[in-house]
Structures are given as structure tokens and as C-alpha cells.
Amino acid sequence: xxxGLEQWIPDWQFRQPEPKPKEIEMDWNIVEGxxxxxxxxxxxxxxxxxxxxxxxxxxxxxxxxxxxxxSYGITKDEAEKQIKDFEERNKDARP
Numbered sequence: 001x002x003x004g005l006e007q008w009i010p011d012w013q014f015r016q017p018e019p020k021p022k023e024i025e026m027d028w029n030i031v032e033g034x035x036x037x038x039x040x041x042x043x044x045x046x047x048x049x050x051x052x053x054x055x056x057x058x059x060x061x062x063x064x065x066x067x068x069x070x071s072y073g074i075t076k077d078e079a080e081k082q083i084k085d086f087e088e089r090n091k092d093a094r095p
Contacts, residue, residue: 026087032059041093045086048072 031038039054042064048071049057057063061083068079 026091026093028059030060031061035059038093040084041090045082046071 030046035058037057039057042057043049043054044066049067053067053071057067063084064067065076068074068082069076072079
């Protein structure tokens, strides 16, 4: 048996967890690339956003969140919730 200090370690300690089935999410890269088509949906959802706001947002989720907070005077958490609801309703949307 040799005099080494080797110790048997079960291989399950090194296994990566199985990836969870990923929910279909809105792909913001697609939104950004097709912003002209998507900004009408955003404007319909958040009517206080101006065309200038929409130009600044330009399909970027973080910019959208900031402008929603600013325009509606809501918290980051509330803006996040609203965006998640928007994503859920529009996850199958294609430009």
C-alpha cells in the first residue's frame, strides 16, 4: 500500500452542478440591435419616458432602469420588478 499520504476523495466533490434549465429570457443584445422596433413597446409600458430618454436608453437595460427610476420616482427594486414583468410579457417578441 505505499507509505504516501494519499487520501481517497470522492469524485462528487469535484463535479459541477448540473445546469438548471434556463428560462427563456429577453435577450437585451437583440433589443439593443433592434431598438427602433422595441422602443414603441417601451414607450407603451412607460409613457413618461420621452424620446430623448429613449435615445439615451438605446436598448440598454441598465439605462432603462435608471430612466424609469428617475421618471417615476421609484426605487431600483421596483424598477427591476417592472422590467422583469416587461421581459416576461415580451420574451417571445421579435423585431
